[in-house]
Amino acid sequence: MQEKIFSVIKRPVVSEKSTALAEVANRYVFEVDASASKPEIKSAVEQLFKVKVKAVNTSMMHGKNKRSGRFEFKRSNWKKAVITLAPGQKIELFQVKQ
Numbered sequence: 270m271q272e273k274i275f276s277v278i279k280r281p282v283v284s285e286k287s288t289a290l291a292e293v294a295n296r297y298v299f300e301v302d303a304s305a306s307k308p309e310i311k312s313a314v315e316q317l318f319k320v321k322v323k324a325v326n327t328s329m330m331h332g333k334n335k336r337s338g339r340f341e342f343k344r345s346n347w348k349k350a351v352i353t354l355a356p357g358q359k360i361e362l363f364q365v366k367q
Contacts, residue, residue: 277305277313281362282349290351297360301327301350310350321355 279300281287287298301310307325314322328351332344354360 274313274317277302277309278317283362291360291362295354295356295358297352297354297362299350299352301348303329303346303348305348305350307350310352314352318360320358320360322352323355324353326351326353 279302282298282300284298290296290298299310299314305313307327310327311322311325314320314325328349330347330349332346334341334343336342
């Protein structure tokens with residue numbers, strides 16, 4: 270069962286925008302498998318973090334074209350999931366203890 274959870278959720282997306290979403294709107298951003306559906310993502314987050322998920326929004330992020338000297342390459346496409354938690358729920362990812 271654990272293998273399925275970690276094959277759906279790849280990693281949390283940590284950026285200024287995602288951190289602000291977590292603090293203000295109780296929404297968390299994860300990189301997920303490109304073929305994962307919203308119900309699969311919801312159940313994986315609920316099982317992994319023991320929280321109640323209110324909504325799941327997904328979007329495909331297209332890889333950017335990058336250059337290294339005279340060579341140009343394209344980064345891989347990836348799927349982003351924005352998880353909204355029920356009121357009173359929280360995921361402790363990288364919060365600093367005061």
